[in-house]
Amino acid sequence: MLDLKRANNTPLEETRQGEVLDIATEDIQASKNLYIESYGCQMNFSDSEIVASILAERGYKTVNDFSEADAIFINTCAIRENAEQRVRNRLKEFGAAKRAKPGLIVGVLGCMAERLKAKFLEEEKLVDIVVGPDAYRNLPNLIAEVQAGDRAVNVLLSREETYADISPIRLNSNGVTAFISIMRGCDNMCSFCVVPFTRGRERSRDPKSILKEAQDLFDAGYREVTLLGQNVDSYKYEGSEETGDAGQTVNFAQLLTMVAELNPLLRVRFSTSHPKDITDEVLYSMRDHDNICKYIHLPVQSGNSRVLKLMNRTYDREWYLERVDAIRRIIPECGISADIITGFCTETEADHQDTLSIMDEVKYDFAYMFAYSERPGTLAARKYEDDVPEEVKKRRLTEVVEKQREHSLYRIQNFVGKVHHVLIEGFSKRSDQDYCGRNDQNTMLVFPVDPRYKVGDYVKVLGESCTSATLIGRIID
Ligand code: 5AD
Numbered sequence: 118m119l120d121l122k123r124a125n126n127t128p129l130e131e132t133r134q135g136e137v138l139d140i141a142t143e144d145i146q147a148s149k150n151l152y153i154e155s156y157g158c159q160m161n162f163s164d165s166e167i168v169a170s171i172l173a174e175r176g177y178k179t180v181n182d183f184s185e186a187d188a189i190f191i192n193t194c195a196i197r198e199n200a201e202q203r204v205r206n207r208l209k210e211f212g213a214a215k216r217a218k219p220g221l222i223v224g225v226l227g228c229m230a231e232r233l234k235a236k237f238l239e240e241e242k243l244v245d246i247v248v249g250p251d252a253y254r255n256l257p258n259l260i261a262e263v264q265a266g267d268r269a270v271n272v273l274l275s276r277e278e279t280y281a282d283i284s285p286i287r288l289n290s291n292g293v294t295a296f297i298s299i300m301r302g303c304d305n306m307c308s309f310c311v312v313p314f315t316r317g318r319e320r321s322r323d324p325k326s327i328l329k330e331a332q333d334l335f336d337a338g339y340r341e342v343t344l345l346g347q348n349v350d351s352y353k354y355e356g357s358e359e360t361g362d363a364g365q366t367v368n369f370a371q372l373l374t375m376v377a378e379l380n381p382l383l384r385v386r387f388s389t390s391h392p393k394d395i396t397d398e399v400l401y402s403m404r405d406h407d408n409i410c411k412y413i414h415l416p417v418q419s420g421n422s423r424v425l426k427l428m429n430r431t432y433d434r435e436w437y438l439e440r441v442d443a444i445r446r447i448i449p450e451c452g453i454s455a456d457i458i459t460g461f462c463t464e465t466e467a468d469h470q471d472t473l474s475i476m477d478e479v480k481y482d483f484a485y486m487f488a489y490s491e492r493p494g495t496l497a498a499r500k501y502e503d504d505v506p507e508e509v510k511k512r513r514l515t516e517v518v519e520k521q522r523e524h525s526l527y528r529i530q531n532f533v534g535k536v537h538h539v540l541i542e543g544f545s546k547r548s549d550q551d552y553c554g555r556n557d558q559n560t561m562l563v564f565p566v567d568p569r570y571k572v573g574d575y576v577k578v579l580g581e582s583c584t585s586a587t588l589i590g591r592i593i594d
């Protein structure tokens with residue numbers, strides 16, 4: 118679910134949550150301007166596209182400069198304390214804009230809104246609206262309340278809401294790759310994680326609506342979709358009388374296969390996988406479909422079984438390594454990435470060495486690495502002392518980051534001299550003489566523009582050299 122290129126360039130703990138996205142879409146008839154800024158995981162970015170769609174129906178067109186906006190929404194992340202701090206700082210700037218422009222609406226969406234609820238309105242006097250991830254349909258009403266002079270909150274979580282019928286407005290799109298949310302919420306209860314509290318119970322979206330969204334994207338020229346969920350492997354759709362498909366059940370492997378079989382020219386990616394739930398059936402589906410990218414994001418969190426137990430990850434080191442073996446056996450060329458937390462409660466130096474050694478065993482293509490940040494209300498905050506000193510967490514993080522740097526380089530160097538199947542996603546950030554696009558394993562390639570090919574085409578690229586995060590090559594016939 119990630120901007121891997123950027124993550125690799127800045128491998129410290131900010132990599133995954135620090136992304137900020139300004140958006141722009143066109144809706145000529147709209148009479149009011151909306152500005153949305155998103156933080157956190159891809160699910161949040163995807164949700165902002167749903168919000169843009171809901172508000173477009175009420176005449177809001179999105180702009181990418183907040184000084185032009187009539188309503189500013191900030192879609193927030195609560196996963197670590199520094200993610201929240203960043204939002205607070207940004208709100209100060211929006212507050213200043215509001216003082217200068219009475220009537221400007223400032224709303225907070227997403228996980229931080231859900232975590233703090235009405236308290237947000239007490240703490241941030243310039244915020245008008247607080248809306249949790251399951252209440253976006255209610256936004257037009259909440260805006261109306263604010264226009265009538267109130268401040269408004271809706272943080273109800275739902276067991277059903279999947280926004281299945283809403284066609285997201287693609288924001289900041291390259292016109293080639295898009296995200297499709299296939300499920301919402303999370304039932305895992307990892308002890309460090311606030312997500313089950315902010316995003317509620319797990320629910321899977323109707324596969325028909327997912328297939329339709331993928332087909333519509335393909336028809337509009339898109340060539341890659343990433344199926345998104347907090348834990349995609351536990352996707353399970355169960356039909357009902359109400360929806361007219363009683364008895365139908367679809368698991369993730371089946372959904373993945375159905376999406377892949379829509380069109381061989383549509384690439385499919387997915388994120389995030391859980392080591393406890395990823396099945397061989399998923400791996401076989403990947404092996405059997407050339408258009409399912411050979412790349413799995415498989416967060417390990419720690420290499421030590423005792424720490425994994427405290428984290429309530431429900432697998433141990435051996436189980437994790439067995440799943441990696443299964444991936445390597447069934448899809449030998451598969452790229453693997455991970456999330457890693459350093460300095461979780463009670464983590465000793467020896468436990469930390471286990472994390473470094475599991476990294477050595479797997480040699481991840483990429484990793485997202487974080488120092489543990491205690492989150493109020495989580496299992497860990499209630500049960501365990503946050504007893505690893507900050508400087509120890511940071512030092513261990515530096516060691517993990519350093520090791521990952523070596524492994525990323527090892528993986529990318531192995532790609533030099535090989536031919537890669539690449540979808541052209543656009544022009545390189547540095548030069549419009551170069552295209553960029555990713556190989557199956559999600560590594561970014563940069564190669565000179567060849568006028569015979571355009572953005573959205575597939576090409577074969579020979580990797581000729583590399584930096585730590587990018588392969589440099591040329592198109593071959
Ligand atoms: N502290 C640090 N990192 C965390 N993550 C989740 N919760 C925390 C926390 N409290 C990391 C995990 C997860 C990723 C999305 O963020 O590694 O997989």
Ligand code: SF4
Pocket residue numbers: 156157158159160161193194195196227228311312315316
């Ligand atoms: Fe995404 Fe989790 Fe952050 Fe919410 S708390 S935005 S689900 S990473």
